[in-house]
Amino acid sequence: MNALEKITLILNRVMIWIGGCFLVAMILLTCTNIFLRLVWVPVGGTYELMGFFGAVATAFALGYTQIKKGHISVDVLVLSFSKNTRRILNVINSLICTAFFAFVAWQIAKYAGVLRSSGEVTETLGIIYHPFAYAVSAGCGVLALTFLVEFLKSLISGKEGE
């Protein structure tokens, strides 16, 4: 369990750093585009690249945001439940989310596979973009792993409580 938790933490830390680099790249790319548009010609494919960079930045932050409990939930009623009920709800929540996001990761990876096999490229730059779809799939996969750790932790804490 500890090993799995450590692996998840390391994965999320690496991904948030990569996501941060993509965020900085988005600013640099846009500002360069504005500047070059003023003095010469715009940077070709900015529109396409910004979308893909944004996808990586956001998807790679999914697990980190979950660890930081950054995803908003409506806890006005849940907070009034007993500690044990809340733990059971947490087990149900994390189990459903683990299954759902593992499934989503698989589906997006399949979609990326279709993009790869069909040799689809972007309109302006003509670059392949299935790696970005794979990146989003990886982000969802790590989120599923993060939920799995939460699920196991809730289960273990419940058993220890008993």
Added chain:
Amino acid sequence: MSLALVGVIGILVLLFVLFFVGMPVGFAMAIVGFAGYCYVLNFKAGLGMLSTELWMTFSKYGLTVIPLFILMGQIAFYSGVNRKLYDAAYKWVGQIRGGIAMATVMACAAFSAICGSNAATAATMTTVALPEMKKFRYEPMLSTGAIACGSTLGVVIPPSVVLIVIGLYTGQSIGKLFYGGVAAGILLAILLTVTVYVVCTFRPGWGPVGEKTTFSEKLRALPGAVEMLILFLLVMLGLYYGFFTPAEAGAAGSFFALVISVVQRGLSWQGFINSIMDTLRISCMVIMIVAGATIFGKFLTVTRIPFNIAEWVTGLPVPDFLIMGIILLIFVIGGAVMDALALLLITIPIFFPVAEGMGHDPIWFSVTITVVTTLGAVTPPVGATTYVVGGMAKDVPLESVFKGVAFFLPAYILCIILLMVFPGIVTFLPNLIR
């Protein structure tokens, strides 16, 4: 089972999952929406929709505007701009009765215009302004109420993440929504400031006068605040003249906020890293809600619920203002129990077609419901901003903070009434944009 009934059951299941299971809003909408879509069409269609919609949402150019504007606010936050804005406002209006509370509202308006986060504004302004008001023996109810309510202005005053998301979700111009939010935000800020004045007129002991400042001190306090004004104007005028797309405005704003912070040595390396991490966290949360709302919206569309409700409501033999009043009341109640953005994304597919069917201007409707939902940020039981202030002001009981907020509620109500009676307040500026 009829499609409409499936749609209603879907909405009820979503509400159950949100309120009784406590699942994060974005995930709950995605899961319930996916399940409902599969039920109405078939599993294969659901699978195709799920992967395509999620990939399209994450890689959508329009959504890149969200992290870029959030980063601008985070850089301003970590570089301590709030202190300078507060100092400037304090030097100018601190010497009149209730002036420090008024300065707090003004600083909140200015800071939240750049920052855009209620919680961040509330936290920083509590740190900066509360000790000052305590020093001058301000009534804690007034001081904490002013901070909590002032902090909600960021959702209305552009660049606001809520307005960006509404714009992207309903296909409206973000620039026009921003300009619609300017007048509404300024109106609300003025009304909150007037509230402080009125309260201090009836209870002079609640807001004693602050230290006198000379004119040169007033002038000296402006640098620091002026840079943020320039940043705000850069974004707004760039959008107004069509020089920037919203995403470019966000990127340019972030870049200049960074340049200003570095030149003034207000931002440390750690502060920069923190601003990046916080930006990713907040953006991820917002975009996940948008993705969930998109999937849930797909489900609602195949059940035709939004169109049926719009047709039914517009056909009711009651005056339009009554229907709009009921819709706004639903937003008040909804805003009281859940986050503004989540509430708006859940309800917009249902109420937006109704408002359009009734002939209301979409910009007006979007800005008005944004103002209405900000109320929820300060009212119980959720009142996130009030909790932030109450949590940070250790010696002020939470009850007193809520009581303080109650003094400002007439300002919100008056603002909403004025927006309903004079829609031109919102629509005038957006109509000027080419």
